[in-house]
Amino acid sequence: MTQQTLHATALADSAAASRDIFFVSNSVDELGGITSWSHQMARLFSNRGHQVHVLGITPAPAGRRHDLGDDLPYRTTTLYDVHPPAPPSGGGVRRRVDPVDRRRRAAHAAGMRKQAEKLTDLFRAARPGAIVIVTQVWAMEWVALADTTGLTVIGMSHESYETCRRSSRYGRVQRYYKDVDRMLTLTREDADLWIRKGLDHVGAMPNPLPFFPDTPSPRRAKTVVSIGRLHEEKGVDLLLEAWALLAPDHPDWTLAIYGAGEEEQALRRQCAQLGIEASVQWRGRTDDVPAALRESCVFALSSRGEGFPLALMEAMATGVPCVAFDVAPGVREIITDGADGFLAPPGDTRQLARHLATLMGDSDLRDLMGDSARQNIQRYATDLIVDRWETLFRLLDR
Known part of the structure; x- marks a missing residue:
């Protein structure tokens, strides 16, 4: 079967099976590659006839907001009105039993559950066959608290395995992505490294071309x-x-x-x-x-x-x-x-x-x-x- 035939078949299948697709990221409008990727994919899926909803946990930080324009062919929602305070950091037994520290932790957890209920309401209204694509593991902490019964959940890592391993995200990926339906990395090489760590449901999905201009660079400017x-x-x-x-x-x-x-x-x-x-x-x-x-x-x-x-x-x-x-x-x-x-x-x-x-x-x-x-x-x-x-x-x- 030729590449053109495969593509035509995919288009026909897509038109016949429109889905609800949710993208969940740390933010809907923060400057950066993940925001660009999320909105590019949202447009591409919308063009295929899918109903797309882009979700963010918090607003973009001051000075880091990306202007999305007013012509988006899909919905966007941000859970929090302002960025929530970070939960108290770890510490020894004394800190964990400190009443002030315990109240802060309880308030943070309650706030997360409240926002996750918004996700649950959106997910429950979705049609059969709906897909939830979580682009960042921090956002997955809220998705994990929501009811995703009947939905397919895909967790993504938009960085290399080695970059993740050197960060606090490493342990959270292993914790929060272990039970998703599929974890996706950007390359097969990175997928294999995660598989060796016991995550046997990992695949690879590269980014699409952001654009392909009709006119290339003349390559004459020094x-x-x-x-x-x-x-x-x-x-x-x-x-x-x-x-x-x-x-x-x-x-x-x-x-x-x-x-x-x-x-x-x-x-x-x-x-x-x-x-x-x-x-x-x-x-x-x-x-x-x-x-x-x-x-x-x-x-x-x-x-x-x-x-x-x-x-x-x-x-x-x-x-x-x-x-x-x-x-x-x-x-x-x-x-x-x-x-x-x-x-x-x-x-x-x-x-x-x-x-x-x-x-x-x-x-x-x-x-x-x-x-x-x-x-x-x-x-x-x-x-x-x-x-x-x-x-x-x-x-x-x-």
């Missing part, structure tokens, strides 16, 4: 671009170190950094200390990523940790070759090293600089790799990924 939040995990400090190694030999090139965040002032100071201010442009947050990519000819991803980075996919779809630290299975699944981009060992700024310099010094190689990137990334085309989701839904119905 600009290396970085797009992402200015946060320690995104490793812009490492990119600046690499840029300082190569900038003197490429005085006609510019490093354009798009993004905002709590590390911006520290990064600007680092830039000044490295003496590269003249070749680095701080362009702030952008709402037009395709335009930013079309005005560049090389993309750099210097993160310390990733899942299945949308930024890489966006750059490759625009025909821009990428250089990235090999920090996660998702990175090396997207980039074929030496064919449509280059990978450097995690944190190796000298190798990152060498790869960037190779592309900056060879326009023919940029064109070859950029064209290959634009072709190869189409294996994550939206229709193909939504078809995989539809197939999973039918499998879990059995």
